[in-house]
Amino acid sequence: MEGTVKAGLPAAERTPFGTRAALWVFRIAALLAGMALFFPPANPGRISEKINAAASLFTTGVSRDTITNSMGRILRSQWIQDTDITLLMIACVVVMAGVIACCTGACMSLGNRKMRRRGLALPILGAPVMAAGLFLIHKCYGSMLAHGEEVGKLDTIRIMLPDGFPVFCVFAGILFLTGLIAFLTTRPETNPSVPMEMEEKYKLFLMMLPVILLSFIFAYLPIWGWRYAFFDYKPGGTIGADNYVGLKWFGSLFNDPATVSDLVRVLRNTLIMSGLGIATSWLPIAFAVLLAEIRSTKFQRTIQTLTTIPNFISWVLVYAIAICIFSTDGFINSFLTNILHQTGANTNYLQIADHTWLKMLLWGTWKGVGWSAIIYIAGIAGIDQQLYEAARVDGANRFRCIWHITIPGLMPTYMVMLLMSIAGILSNGMEQYLVFENAMNKDVIEVLDLYVYHIGIGQNQIPLSTVVGISKSLIGITLLFAANGISKGIRGESII
Amino acid sequence: MSRKAQDATMHIRRTAGDRVFDTAIIILFVLFTFICIFPFYYLLINTISDNDLVTSGRVNFFPMLKDAAGNGVFGVQINNYLALKNVQDLGSSVMVTVARTIIGTALMVVTSAWAGYLVTKRKMWKRSFWYRFLVVTMYFNAGLVPWYMNMLMMGLTDNFLAYIIPGMVAPYNIILVKTYIESIPSSLEESAVIDGASTLTVWRKIIVPLSIPILATIAIFGAVGNWNSFQDSLLLMNNRPDLYTLQHRLYIYLNSSSNLGAMMSQGGTVSEQAAASMLNQRVIQYTVSMVSIIPILLVYPFMQRYFVKGIMLGAVKG
Structure with missing residues (x-):
């Protein structure tokens, strides 16, 4: 019409x-x-x-x-x-x-x-x-x-x-x-x-406009804040021609000795912790595969329910739990004192900086592995049962079934997850590290996100932290596109 | 059926090795589940036991009260929870967190339902561009400090609205709703349009009722996210301690080296004061933690139904 x-x-x-x-x-x-x-x-x-x-x-x-x-x-x-x-x-x-x-x-x-x-x-x-x-x-x-x-x-x-x-x-x-x-x-x-x-098309657009504007204000407009990277800006001050410094702050990432040593340390922590996360990213698969081997569905469901709970509490609460288990008067110490009758058990394990990276990995695993396994559990449920029956007729035992049917069936999902975590290698988030940070482990726990928070919000070094943030955003988006390209090349499917 | 058939065949073929393997994984899972659950239980029994016994570390596996001779016997008390009303600033944090959870989640769900429906409309002017415009924000952000400066510029620091407005547009949830709506037979919508229903009417009378499962999913996840929110409070509310969220307040309690008992506001009856003085720092920390965990555990059974749906739909990228 x-x-x-x-x-x-x-x-x-x-x-x-x-x-x-x-x-x-x-x-x-x-x-x-x-x-x-x-x-x-x-x-x-x-x-x-x-x-x-x-x-x-x-x-x-x-x-x-x-x-x-x-x-x-x-x-x-x-x-x-x-x-x-x-x-x-x-x-x-x-x-x-x-x-x-x-x-x-x-x-x-x-x-x-x-x-x-x-x-x-x-x-x-x-x-x-x-x-x-x-x-x-x-x-x-x-x-x-x-x-x-x-x-x-x-x-x-x-x-x-x-x-x-x-x-x-x-x-x-x-x-x-x-x-x-x-x-x-x-x-x-x-x-x-x-x-x-x-016309219908404009009506629909006008209905969408408020959502678009909100997204623009809170997700795109912050890019306007990148201009602080080019000025000697002090909080409460102004920016203008008189404090324009060009690429000075970008240069300081490479020239300023204090900044460079900070960055090296922080990048080391970031890459090690992300690397440990990636190295253990097969754990949820192992979890799902082993869980599927248990024959009682009721037992399966109970375990899945209970191991997912930690995913839904905040990192602050994880820290509260860490205090109640590992601090001076926590469970470990009172168990050693009152049940095993050891004397002098009053170590505050949270204040010990040894093995911080490993501890952070373990907390992350404790919180996340049950949850991450869900997608693989659903994946296993989606695998065609006839494959297993055929394999068993051919004389395959359960390990061969796992190795030749279940694992290959989960690989596509795993590849997506892996590529996404490689793309996000610089973003570990700051909450976990912020709550577990203390005077002892400060040097080994500070990741890039936490560093930006410390220098930007804590020390008011707006330009420097903006520069670090910009670099991180740009590297992140490059990695994402690279991962997407790899995925397209290998699987013929994009991940974003 | 296939499961049963599989079990039947496996029954015949179960060898000793299989049995050992089965037992081993069951032990493994029971252990891991214990590790996941025990801390919550331990936290709980510490808040409902006698505070002196807690401080001296004598509460390990069961809640304990003191008998007449001062020895620990099995028992529970809830005085710690009752005494929480005397903890300074806790009330306002609970109110703020409850308010943002309810208002923030409701607005987020309505916005996601609305935007998720509109982006399925192929007739919209430049639809795919606007859809990408929303989705790209999932993968890219300008950085913490530019974001903070933007919130400052928008007047959203020290302002309750900072908890509500930025969270309204959640691209991931919009994708979930869009994917779900696309699975609804379009004939339903078409017949309503032929009967003269406007876009708003179709959305309200057809799309929203049919999308309840996915809307419930994002509502529950959104509510948990709001309840657990900590970072925005930490960054934006510097001059308004009365607007701190519960997690932020708890973080402060956990890090305060001074005795929290001293922070208890004076007043109340004599027995209340007595109860207050009994509370020591640890017990307050544990009890506040418990208070912020309990709502999550309460909605947990409802959430569980939506786990798989939510996470699997998310894997289907728009």
Whole structure:
């Protein structure tokens, strides 16, 4: 049906290039303005440094607390008047209403000609509303400034015009102009019986848009933080031309002796622990194969249930369990003292740095092996029973059955797991090592992820830790593609 | 059936070697299972025994109370659990963790169900691009510090919303839901569309009810993840100790060298104070640990049904 309507359109009905360009600029501007509502650095309402820097335009408009929570004395002494704050909130709400109108217009502009024209009328109204709101903010700014001067407290209340103010002015201008151009060049629908409607594909896209935006903000936007790698950034400071250092921090990975020795140590720990993990990655298969050899299904299921429990507790709880078994007053020591009657058994095994890598491997195995075996148990259940019967008819014993049927049947799954763990060789996560870390084992337990946490969050070396993080991300993605290539080459199937 | 047939044939052929092998693996598994379970049991009996006996290490295999002569006899008490209400800051952590588990999981499930349904719609504008856009985030991240700076920029530090909003879009769960929905016969959906149902109605009335098994799976795994969450609290809540999650609070308790008994808030009745003073650091640590394990053990029987389904579906990459 749709197809026939489309095919019936005369050529003159196609949207001209100028209109399309204006429409796309308008839609993108509306999208950015809509996101800027929730983006604290672009808040035009932060007209005093005393307003929470983490407050977006949206929060400034709806929550008086975010404006006033660090203004206690200023408000009590009326250095900033309550009326001004109320005015500011109203102004923010007005700007927001304008932006929302423009965003609605942008969504509607994806519809048919009737819907598009209605939609494009919205920015022509909405952009001036935005401008009015911005004017109110400016008025508020002027009033606070005048009042501050009157009481002589400008130094304390720190009135300013935020970066977000010109940003939103530009948004209002662009939205108004592009909206107007697109509106004027879209001819009105002459046939009144045509309903307002939108093609299915755009409707579905608009429904998906919130999810896409969330993913963008939390998974893609952090890449914007990579810029700190090129500046001498200190927490709370700013970045700009004056502290731009180019590739200095990347160079320090190779030149700075302290950093190099740290990195060598940390990489050694990371690679050894990942290597041990990979070297024992056959354990879940052994677990599954042996479990399948037990003839009572009830017994099988019970064991599977009980050995999976440790997978579902956090590493903090694993550490709590480690304390209760291995610390000075833990199970091992009280068992030695009270049951075996040894004297002087009060070793805190957690404080001993010997064999740390092995211990971490054992904790990982304790927590994970039952869980990792599940996929292989399911794999064994999926192997064709006729293979076993045929093998037994041919005189194969159970070990031959395992070796020639079960293990080859599980190999494809194992290869995927193995390649994924090779791709993730630099990412052991930090939780396990963080909780087990102490003054004794610090040197041998610190893996790359934990190192980044220590220097970045602990010591506030933002640029250096960013550089390490970038390198790790890039190596990780390269390894992943390599593993995927190998998998494609060998098995003809990709793993991602 | 084949299992039985196999057993029958094996019965005939079982040799002495087979029997030894069978016994050996049974012993092996019983041992390993014991190692997996005993620590939880040991933790439990330490929290329900007499605290003096615990401190002197005399509780090894059974919960013990003191008799009149001061000797250990079999018995249990729950005073440690009752006294937890006096442990400072524990209440807020429990509330925060419960709140994020409920709200965070609910929003994550709704978002996954919605996005997982939409990405099956071939008509969507640039569908495969947007699907890849979501899935790529599973394999790539910008790094811890850029992520932290981003959260700082978004105003999500020292903010409860940091527990909820970033977790809403979970690409792995979206893949699971998508794979599941693709297995639902499309005729069901088509007939509803012919009857004039909108996308939202189809999703609400047909897709969601039919996807309950997979939604339950991701809900349970999501809830366990939220309950166990530690890292975001550690990184983001520096100035808001009242927003620490339970695991973070426990981590602090486990690492505090001072006597936690001293952290008990004053007040309450005389008997409460007496109970409080009896608590020593270890017992508080054990009891708080137990409190954070118990909910997991409670949902565990329900989870188990969904293990294999969840993990096997995950192996089928979208």
